Amino acid sequence: MKLHNYFRSSASFRVRIALELKGLSYEYLPVHLVRGDHKQPAYAAVSPTGLVPTLETDGGERLGQSMAIIEYLDETHPQPPLLPADALGRARVRALAQLVSCEIHPLNNLRVLKYLVREMKVAEEAKNTWYRHWVRDGLLAYERELAQLPRGTYSHGEAPTLADCCLVPQIFNGQRFGVDFSGLDRTMAAFEACMRLPAFQKAQPSACPDNEA
Amino acid sequence: MKLHNYFRSSASFRVRIALELKGLSYEYLPVHLVRGDHKQPAYAAVSPTGLVPTLETDGGERLGQSMAIIEYLDETHPQPPLLPADALGRARVRALAQLVSCEIHPLNNLRVLKYLVREMKVAEEAKNTWYRHWVRDGLLAYERELAQLPRGTYSHGEAPTLADCCLVPQIFNGQRFGVDFSGLDRTMAAFEACMRLPAFQKAQPSACPDNEA
Numbered sequence: 234m235k236l237h238n239y240f241r242s243s244a245s246f247r248v249r250i251a252l253e254l255k256g257l258s259y260e261y262l263p264v265h266l267v268r269g270d271h272k273q274p275a276y277a278a279v280s281p282t283g284l285v286p287t288l289e290t291d292g293g294e295r296l297g298q299s300m301a302i303i304e305y306l307d308e309t310h311p312q313p314p315l316l317p318a319d320a321l322g323r324a325r326v327r328a329l330a331q332l333v334s335c336e337i338h339p340l341n342n343l344r345v346l347k348y349l350v351r352e353m354k355v356a357e358e359a360k361n362t363w364y365r366h367w368v369r370d371g372l373l374a375y376e377r378e379l380a381q382l383p384r385g386t387y388s389h390g391e392a393p394t395l396a397d398c399c400l401v402p403q404i405f406n407g408q409r410f411g412v413d414f415s416g417l418d419r420t421m422a423a424f425e426a427c428m429r430l431p432a433f434q435k436a437q438p439s440a441c442p443d444n445e446a
Numbered sequence: 447m448k449l450h451n452y453f454r455s456s457a458s459f460r461v462r463i464a465l466e467l468k469g470l471s472y473e474y475l476p477v478h479l480v481r482g483d484h485k486q487p488a489y490a491a492v493s494p495t496g497l498v499p500t501l502e503t504d505g506g507e508r509l510g511q512s513m514a515i516i517e518y519l520d521e522t523h524p525q526p527p528l529l530p531a532d533a534l535g536r537a538r539v540r541a542l543a544q545l546v547s548c549e550i551h552p553l554n555n556l557r558v559l560k561y562l563v564r565e566m567k568v569a570e571e572a573k574n575t576w577y578r579h580w581v582r583d584g585l586l587a588y589e590r591e592l593a594q595l596p597r598g599t600y601s602h603g604e605a606p607t608l609a610d611c612c613l614v615p616q617i618f619n620g621q622r623f624g625v626d627f628s629g630l631d632r633t634m635a636a637f638e639a640c641m642r643l644p645a646f647q648k649a650q651p652s653a654c655p656d657n658e659a
Binding site: 302362 | 494495496507510511513515518522533534536537538541543544545547548549551552553558561565566572575579587590591594
């Protein structure tokens with residue numbers, strides 16, 4: 234398999250975690266978002282949306298959208314599972330994942346921050362306030378969701394799931410922008426438990442071949 | 447089942463479509479977002495995130511996040527299916543759904559538009575330009591994705607799927623804000639095919655008990 238991705242992209246990071254948790258090897262193909270590689274014809278031929286990541290399967294199929302890719306990996310390589318066995322558990326894990334990927338991340342990805350500055354002439358500080366507002370607001374909601382569930386080592390139970398694949402990159406991004414993580418005890422405990430696993434360590438931006446940090 | 451929702455909320459509309467496609471009856475419990483019902487203690491007791499919709503199952507479980515709810519309904523009431531039978535097809539349908547629910551809708555929901563105006567002091571016209579920009583940009587990406595797939599009546603094949611549950615409410619929203627739909631031939635053909643089905647008609651905002659149009 235091949236993964237077209239960018240070291241700092243949250244959505245790319247999610248898929249890298251899933252690949253590592255499954256123990257699947259893949260070819261790392263960097264797409265430099267800040268330099269605009271994703272808008273070049275070479276990448277348009279790979280991805281009609283121009284978004285990263287894109288997973289290329291061994292059969293040559295190209296798949297987009299990180300959560301859809303992770304579910305595909307989970308269906309085609311079921312061990313270890315990234316979703317619980319019961320429908321209710323799956324709904325809870327997917328809802329946590331979507332709380333990050335539909336409520337937080339879309340508001341602070343690169344193209345949205347660029348639009349705020351370039352098109353809307355928003356000042357740097359107001360942009361950073363926007364960023365921190367949505368991350369903190371969303372993580373507080375994540376914490377309240379966790380408070381409804383039995384306490385576990387990870388976001389849902391005793392094994393990492395799709396929810397953790399989404400949570401961890403969001404915490405990394407929040408750290409870069411100085412988000413206040415106070416009052417997020419269960420969320421941060423899940424994050425820290427994940428970061429003790431080699432899969433999360435190997436997938437993190439600083440371990441990527443295109444890392445510039 | 448009970449659905450806590452709002453007639454004009456896109457995420458609520460997605461779940462109403464799925465319930466109608468499955469032929470499932472439910473109690474409609476309105477949560478008036480513009481009046482702020484979702485921030486009142488009564489709704490906080492229902493949903494820790496304060497977001498709509500929330501599905502209450504007959505067993506009293508409360509589920510959030512529209513795509514997670516629809517997958518739950520599909521798993522617990524498999525007929526008619528809202529996802530294809532094969533892993534690749536499911537990945538394609540989920541990616542289309544997420545293109546709407548992770549790339550377009552989060553940027554134009556009510557709380558984000560409110561933040562732009564109240565906190566960032568963005569002018570009404572700039573707010574509307576923002577809205578139309580992300581909807582059109584995202585739908586053009588949706589159209590390019592469809593162009594990679596065999597032509598079908600709906601977004602994916604000959605039956606409505608999770609992708610159509612997400613697409614149709616987004617088109618409704620775009621229509622309210624005067625989005626330019628030119629060049630979206632396959633996307634709009636899928637939308638129109640959906641709207642010929644009674645399930646989509648019954649789920650639409652103007653058919654809701656709390657409709658104010």
